[in-house]
Amino acid sequence: MTFYQASxxxxxxxxxxxxxxxxxxxNPVHSAISLIVTLLSVAGLYLQLQAEFLxxxxxxxxxxxxxxxxxxVILLVRLEVTxxxxxxxxxxxxxxxxALVLLAELGVAFYLxxxxxxxxxxxxxxxxxxxxxxxxxxxxxxxxxxxxxSLLLLVAMMGAxxxxxxx
Amino acid sequence: MTQVLEALRPYLLPAARVVIAFLGLSLIAAxxxxxxxxxxxxxxxxxxxxxxxxxxxLQPIADVVKLLLKEDIVPAGxxxxxxxxxxxxxxxxxxTPFALVPFASNDxxxxxxxxxxxxIGISSLGIFGIILGGWASNSHYPLLGALRSTAQLxxxxxxxxxAIVSVLLLSNTLSLRGIVEKQAELGIWFxxxxxxxFFILFVASLAETNRxxxxxxxxxxxxxxxxxxxxxxxxxxxxxxxxYTAMAxxxxxxxxxxxxxxxxxxxxxxALDFLDFGLPLLIFGLATVWFVKEIFHAVSPTHRAVLxxxxxxxxxxxxxxxxxxxxxxxxGVFWFLLKVFAFLFVFIWFRGTFPRYRFDQLMRLxxxxxxxxxxxxxxxxxxxxxxxxxxxWNLEGGVWAGNAATLLVAILLAxxxxxxxxx
Numbered sequence: 001m002t003f004y005q006a007s008x009x010x011x012x013x014x015x016x017x018x019x020x021x022x023x024x025x026x027n028p029v030h031s032a033i034s035l036i037v038t039l040l041s042v043a044g045l046y047l048q049l050q051a052e053f054l055x056x057x058x059x060x061x062x063x064x065x066x067x068x069x070x071x072x073v074i075l076l077v078r079l080e081v082t083x084x085x086x087x088x089x090x091x092x093x094x095x096x097x098x099a100l101v102l103l104a105e106l107g108v109a110f111y112l113x114x115x116x117x118x119x120x121x122x123x124x125x126x127x128x129x130x131x132x133x134x135x136x137x138x139x140x141x142x143x144x145x146x147x148x149x150s151l152l153l154l155v156a157m158m159g160a161x162x163x164x165x166x167x
Numbered sequence: 168m169t170q171v172l173e174a175l176r177p178y179l180l181p182a183a184r185v186v187i188a189f190l191g192l193s194l195i196a197a198x199x200x201x202x203x204x205x206x207x208x209x210x211x212x213x214x215x216x217x218x219x220x221x222x223x224x225l226q227p228i229a230d231v232v233k234l235l236l237k238e239d240i241v242p243a244g245x246x247x248x249x250x251x252x253x254x255x256x257x258x259x260x261x262x263t264p265f266a267l268v269p270f271a272s273n274d275x276x277x278x279x280x281x282x283x284x285x286x287i288g289i290s291s292l293g294i295f296g297i298i299l300g301g302w303a304s305n306s307h308y309p310l311l312g313a314l315r316s317t318a319q320l321x322x323x324x325x326x327x328x329x330a331i332v333s334v335l336l337l338s339n340t341l342s343l344r345g346i347v348e349k350q351a352e353l354g355i356w357f358x359x360x361x362x363x364x365f366f367i368l369f370v371a372s373l374a375e376t377n378r379x380x381x382x383x384x385x386x387x388x389x390x391x392x393x394x395x396x397x398x399x400x401x402x403x404x405x406x407x408x409x410x411y412t413a414m415a416x417x418x419x420x421x422x423x424x425x426x427x428x429x430x431x432x433x434x435x436x437x438a439l440d441f442l443d444f445g446l447p448l449l450i451f452g453l454a455t456v457w458f459v460k461e462i463f464h465a466v467s468p469t470h471r472a473v474l475x476x477x478x479x480x481x482x483x484x485x486x487x488x489x490x491x492x493x494x495x496x497x498x499g500v501f502w503f504l505l506k507v508f509a510f511l512f513v514f515i516w517f518r519g520t521f522p523r524y525r526f527d528q529l530m531r532l533x534x535x536x537x538x539x540x541x542x543x544x545x546x547x548x549x550x551x552x553x554x555x556x557x558x559x560w561n562l563e564g565g566v567w568a569g570n571a572a573t574l575l576v577a578i579l580l581a582x583x584x585x586x587x588x589x590x
Binding site: 131 | 292310313
């Protein structure tokens with residue numbers, strides 16, 4: 001096992017384990033911390049794929065931005081109530097059935113796509129600097145969708161501000 | 168055995184750099200304890216620490232020993248695991264980014280092509296130490312301190328980000344080494360091309376590191392000690408160290424982005440070349456002379472012994488400058504650290520000068536002034552760069568026109584009627 005394989009399995013295992021912790025912890029703060037660990041290990045996987053830009057943005061936006069705000073909101077909520085609440089409700093059978101269907105669907109998808117996973121080997125030298133490539137793609141090929149998406153976010157933000165102001 | 172050594176060879180140099188950077192930063196943090204108390208004292212016409220060692224020089228050692236020997240208290244009802252490890256998050260997030268900082272052109276720091284993003288990203292993880300530490304304490308003051316701190320950091324990170332974008336417009340690269348080299352190539356530091364962005368970055372760094380006049384998370388009169396109220400001993404000292412290291416990191420970022428990194432001031436003027444050798448010699452020489460002078464004024468044999476050691480160190484440093492090759496090897500690091508220490512001094516100077524902001528004032532300054540000005544600066548400087556491509560214009564002219572437009576916006580914003588206090 002090479003170093004790259006070892007680090008891949010490490011990051012993947014940490015990501016899966018901490019993702020499980022996110023949904024099983026009762027305390028929302030513990031869930032949030034587990035989610036941070038998940039996002040960090042995904043950033044590690046991006047780094048391994050030589051996608052430094054994605055890794056950096058993952059850390060800045062999701063961990064440094066979104067998760068900080070998550071925690072901020074959680075701290076304002078009374079935790080005692082949520083800790084005492086029953087985390088699972090009576091829909092165990094329905095949920096289990098839905099999960100099984102999803103699993104079967106994934107299994108079929110993997111089965112149909114077998115053999116399609118053989119990608120060409122990465123060139124031995126470093127890849128092209130992906131920051132510039134992402135910039136060109138976003139601002140030249142996909143400029144209109146990009147602008148529409150940012151407009152959508154702006155509208156959502158203004159909506160949230162107006163709803164907060166009305167109270 | 169030799170095979171193992173042979174296999175480890177490529178890792179030895181990076182490992183050595185990690186160790187040197189870590190020890191050096193710990194030393195700077197320790198020195199900052201002394202420098203901060205001493206500078207503040209002299210700003211307030213006091214003497215500051217004078218007892219432990221000559222002029223209190225050994226005070227950091229006494230402080231560290233005191234903190235390490237204190238009892239490590241975990242409050243009742245605290246979330247034990249998070250409480251114990253929150254300071255570690257802060258320290259790791261403060262120290263790790265230095266792996267990316269190129270201290271000199273001959274530094275072996277990895278040249279990551281998204282260096283500045285990765286650096287900002289890792290250092291922004293430090294906030295989790297503050298939030299989680301404040302929350303896990305199970306106490307009111309730390310929780311309030313943590314909430315304030317979060318709001319403050321999130322607000323000022325936006326302005327900081329836009330100030331960095333203003334630099335990226337000129338540098339065309341995200342690599343830290345690339346940004347410094349671009350300044351060498353243009354022959355002008357970005358602080359002269361982007362003064363407004365420099366101001367915003369500096370103020371935002373003050374807010375990010377919780378320093379005066381933005382040290383609200385630790386406002387003693389309101390919140391006791393903020394998020395670290397319940398911490399004692401070793402874990403408190405970890406938070407303390409993280410704070411000073413974060414200050415050093417903010418200074419490094421400002422140095423690299425705006426002050427030309429490891430370059431000598433006015434590197435393009437040949438007539439000033441004597442500074443390359445002259446200034447280090449002057450600084451270390453003066454230190455030697457001062458320590459030797461103090462030996463004759465020592466109040467006790469212990470103080471005299473300490474002074475002799477310090478004088479010996481300073482004299483050794485001064486002497487080593489004359490060894491051929493040494494100056495070339497340490498020149499870059501010397502200029503870099505000189506700029507970093509100048510910033511750290513200004514941080515302390517501010518603490519001795521400005522009163523603390525009220526929380527609503529802090530938020531208003533951040534959202535109603537800093538962020539709009541930072542965004543205006545990015546837009547106007549981008550327009551200025553387009554203007555610079557027209558005949559009859561050059562880079563400096565275009566960017567300065569952009570800065571002038573930003574200043575106009577800033578004046579209009581500052582002159583606006585003050586908002587009523589909304590709570």
